[in-house]
Amino acid sequence: MILIWLIAILLVAGLVAWATARWSTQAARWVALAATLADFFITLVLWARYYGQLSILPQGNWIEQVDWKWIPSFGIHFHLALDGLSLLLIMLTFFLGIVSVLVSWKEIQDRVGFFHLNLLWVLAGITGVFLAIDLFLFYFAWEVMLVPMYFLIAIWGHERRQYASVKFFLFTQLSGLLMLIAILGLYFAHHAATGIYTFEYEQLLGTPLSSTAAWWMMLGFFIAFAVKLPVVPVHTWLPDAHTEAPTAGSVILAGLLLKTGAYGLLRFVVPLFPDAAHRFAPFAMTLAVIGILYGGMLALGQSDFKRLVAYTSVSHLGFVLLGIFAWNELALQGAVITMIAHGISTGALFVIAGLLQERMHTRQLDRMSGLWNTMPRLSGAALLFALGSLGLPGLGDFVGEFLVLMGTYRVSPLLTILATIGVLVATFYALRLVQRAFHGPNLHEWNLPDLGKRETAILAPMIVALLWLGLYPLPVMNTFKPVLNRLQNYVSRPVAALRR
C-alpha cells in the first residue's frame, strides 16, 4: 500500500497546488515541497527498515508490493513492486523532485499552480515507471509521464520551446509504440507457449521464443530505451529538450527521464531476451562507445552552458549502456552507480546553469568570464560538479565509470580503451567549462549576488550526496547488489562475449 501512497501523494498534491495557486502562489510551492519531502522521507524510512534484510526479503523478491486486478480480460494487473534497485531510483526521483521545486522558487513566476501540477505529475509518472512490473502498467506510466514533461518544456521553456517540446514528444512516442508492439508480441508468444494471458514481468521471464522473434522484440524494447537513454543515432531530441526546458525540467530530464531508459535496459531488455541481447551486445557496446566519444566531442564544441551539459549526458549515459551490455557484476554495479551519480552531478550542473541564467539572462559561455570574483561560492560548487563530471576520484561518477571500465575490460579490451579516451575528453570539456565561465578576468564586469540561503540549501545536499557516493558507496551498493544478482540469474550464459 505504501507504494500507492508514494504516487498518490504526488498526484493529489499536484491538484492541491494547482488549486491553491489561485490564492497564493507561495502556498502552492510549499505544497509541492511538502509532497516531495514526504515521499523522500518515506523512502528513507523504507531503506532504513529493510536495509538489513535485502537479501532475504519478506515478500518473495520484493520489499513491498501492491497487486490489484485492473483489466482482467487482458490479464492486466495494477502491480507495483519495490526492490533495492527501484528503491534507490525512486529515492533519486524524490531527491531531485525536492531540488526541482526549490530551484523553481524564484524562476517560475507565471502559471505557478499549473507548473507545480505538471512537475509533481511527471514525478508521479517516473515513480510509476520505476515501480511497475506489469508490462502494460509500465508502458502506461512510460507514456503518461510524457504529457506533463511536454507541458513543462512547451509552456515554461526558453526561446525554441515549441520545437524542442514537440521533438521530444514525437521521438519518445514513436519509440514507445515500438516497445508496445514488442510487449504485445511477447504477450501473445507467452500465451502460445503456456495458454496464459499475462503482462506480469516475473511470469514473462523465460518465455520460450524463437530466435528471430526474440531478436525483433528485443529491438523494440531497445529502441524505446535507447531513445530515452539516449544512444547516439537517436539522441538528437536531447540537446534541444535539455537546453530549452526550464531549470526544473532540465534537472528532471537529465536526472530522471534518462535513467528510465537505463532502468528499462537493465530490468527488461537483457533479462527478458537474454539470447537476443547476447547477440546484440557487440552492437550495443559499439554504439555506447560511439556515444561516449561523440557526446564528449560535441560537448567540447558548445558555447551554450546548458547545451554543453546536455551533450555530456550523452557521453555519460554511454558508460551506462556499456556497463549494462557487458553484463558482469562489476560492470552492472558501475552502471547503476553511474546512473545515480550522473543524476546528481548533471542535475546540479543544470541547477547552476539555471542560477546563472536567472542572474545574467544568458547561457552563452562567451558572455561569462571571471565569475569566480563575483560569485565565489557558486563557482566553487560548479567546479566541484564539473570535476564530478570529469570523473575525479572521490566523487560518485568516478566510482561508476571506473567499475564499468573494469567490467568491460573483461569482455572487450578494445572498447574499454576507446571508452577510456572518453574519460579524457570529459576532462577537456569539464575544465573548459570551468575556465571559460568562472576563471580569468571578469571581462564583462559582472557584479552578481552569490548563492543565497535557498540556493545553498539546494546545492549543499547534492554535494554531500556526490561525495558520499564517491567515498563510501558501500550502503548503496549493498542495496542494489541482491537485485543485480537476481537479474544475472535470469540470464544463463554471459551476455557479452566479444572476441578479444
Next chain:
Amino acid sequence: MNGTDAIALLPLIVLAGTAVLVMLATAVRRNHGFTLILTLAGLAAAFGCIWIAASTVPRQVTSLLLIDDYSLFYFGLLIAASFAVAILCYDYFEKHDINREELYILLLIATLGGAVLVASSHFASFFLGLEMLSISLYAMVSYLPLRRLPLEAGIKYLILAATSAAILLFGMALIYADLGTMNFSRVAYALGAGSSSDTLLLCGVVLIITGIGFKLAVFPFHLWTPDVYEGAPAPVAAFVATVSKGAMFALLLRYFYRSGADANRQLLLVFTIIAIASMIGGNLLALLQDNVKRVLAYSSIAHMGYLLVAFLTGGQMGARAVTFYLVAYFITTLGAFGVVSVLSGGDAEAEHIADYQGLFWRRPALAGVFTVMLLSLAGIPMTAGFLGKFYIVAAGASSANWALILILVVTSVIGLYYYLRIVAVMYFTPEQEPVLIAPQISTLGGVVLGTLAILLLWVGTYPSPLLNMIRTVFPS
C-alpha cells in the same frame, strides 16, 4: 410480424414515433427548448427500450432486420451519440435566428436510419437505412441557409452521396443477378465459400465497398470529408463523424466478419490497401491544415484506417477491438466537435487555429477538455483512445499483422504532431488578447462536454465494464 417482433423493434418504433411527435409539436407551436426536451425524451425512451427488446433477442424480424445483442449494442451507442448531438445542437442553434425545430426531426430520422443500417440483414433494409440517413444529412449539413459554406457543403454532399448510392445500387443489382438473393448472410456465405472466381459477384461486392467506403470516408473515397466537415455546423459535423460512420462500420463488421467472408483473399487485399492508404493519406493531409475542423476531418479518415486494421484481424479479437475503438472514437469525436461547437458564435465558427490561442488561460476547463480529447485521438494513456489503440495493436499482433501495425504506429506519430500543434496553441500565451467568438459558454454545453470528458477518462483508466459488455456482444 407479431407482438414479439414489435417488442424487438421497439427502439426503432420509438425513434420513428418521436420524429412524428416532434413534427406535430412544431406544427402547433415553435419552441426550441420544448422541441429539445421532446427529442431528448424520445431518445432516452428509445435507449430504455433496448432493455425491453433485449428479452427477445436474437430475433429475425421479417427478412429485413436482425435484432440481436450486436444490433442492440450499436443502437445504444448511436442513440447516446444522438442524445449528445441534440444538446450540442440546441446550444449551437440558440445563437442563430432561424427556424431551428426541423433540425431535430431530421436528427431523429437520421438516427433511425443509422439504427436500421446496423440491424439490416437484407439489401433492401440496407439501402433504406442508408437513404434515411443520407437524405436527412443533406438538409442538416446545410442547415445554416444564409451562409455560403454550409450550402456548398450540402450540395457537395448531396451530389457525391447520390452518386455513391447509385454505384452501391448497381453493385447490389449485379449480386442479385448473380446469386438471386439479396440476403446478406447468403451473399457473405457465397463470398466466403471461395467462389473467388465468380467475377460478377466480386464486381458487385467491390461496387458495394465503394458505396460503403464513401460513407466511411476512407481513402480514396474521402474527398468530400474536409469540405463537408468545414461547411457543416459543428454539431452536425460531429453527427456525420460519429453516427453516420459508426452505423456503416457496424454493418460492414457484421457481414464481413461474422459470416466468414473475411476468408476471401481478394477482398482482404482491397481492405488492406484502403486501410494503408487511409492511415497514410489522412495523417499526411492533416498536417497541411490550419483549420481545426479540417484537421479533425482528415484525422477521422486516418481513424477509419486504424479501425480497418482491427477489422482485418478478423475473429473475436478483431471484432471486439473494432467495437471498443468505435466507442472511444465516438466519445472523443463528440467531445472535440463539441468544443468547436460550444466556442462557435452566431457569426462565425471557431475553426481557425488562431481562435484557440491561449484558450487554456482564459477557459481552462474547456481547453482542458479539448486537450484530453486531442490526446485521446493521439492515443495517449489515461484516455479511451489509448486503450482503443492498444486493443487494435493487440488485435493486429494476435494475428501477426506486423506490417499493418508498423504503418499504424508510424502514421499515428505523424498524427500526434498535428494534435500537439493545436494543444500547443491553446497553451501559448498570446501577445494580445484575441477576440472571442463566443463570449459565453452555456451551462448545457458545459455539462455535455464535462460528461464526455469524464467518460473518456473513465473508459481510459477503468475499461472493465465496457469490455465485459463488449464480451457479451461477441461471446467467445
